[in-house]
Amino acid sequence: MAEQRQATYGQVQQHQPQNYPTDAIRGMLPEHSPSKSQIIAVVTLFPIGGTLLLLSGLTLAGTLIGLAVATPLFVIFSPVLVPAAIVIAFAVAGFLTSGAFGIIALSSLSWMANFLRKVGATSRTTAPEQMEQFKRRVQDTTGQIGQKTKETGQAIQTKAQEGKDRT
Known part of the structure; x- marks a missing residue:
């Protein structure tokens, strides 16, 4: 054991840099300072982001309060609201379906007209x-x-x- 200690102390020790807590923080920071345009972008976007975040929080709070107030009304008027919601859903589905069929019909007619024009443009024997x-x-x-x-x-x-x- 004593021989091992002497062998260790007899060797030339190399200097290793000591690690301080600030070294880790310095490693995370950029080596170059930000440009003026980056600073201006942060200075302008930070208040805008904060304002939008505040507005979203107010909207969420208003929605929750409105839902808390309206829930008893929904329960009381549910025999009327549920059938009304079903009728409205069917009406919306009908309008959307009608529009989709109309678009399909128009695109089909357009395709047929273009096809007939091509056939008419080529010789009649084809x-x-x-x-x-x-x-x-x-x-x-x-x-x-x-x-x-x-x-x-x-x-x-x-x-x-x-x-x-x-x-």
Whole structure:
């Protein structure tokens, strides 16, 4: 043990910098000072952010107070309010659905008009060819759907057979 201490003290000790609490804080600070534009941005945005935060807090408090005051009224008038809310919800859904169908109809008519213009712009002999191609596509799709239906039916029959065989 004494030999180990002598060996340790006999070696040349290297100087290591001591760590002070302020060194950690200095490491977090930027090495360069902020520019004037950054300082102006912080000085202007800080009050605006504080004001908006204050307004959001006031709005939250007002909402909570209003809800506390209105809750008993909702309970008292709920036999009238619930059906009224349902009727209003259906009316809004109807208007939105009507608008969506209207937009779909207009876009479909626009697409058909553009398609017919293109067909009219090309030679008149290509329209029957396009119709034949369309008919072939429909027949192919119908054949594929029929094939899938047959395969699904066969799969159901085999599963039913397996279920019968197990019981």
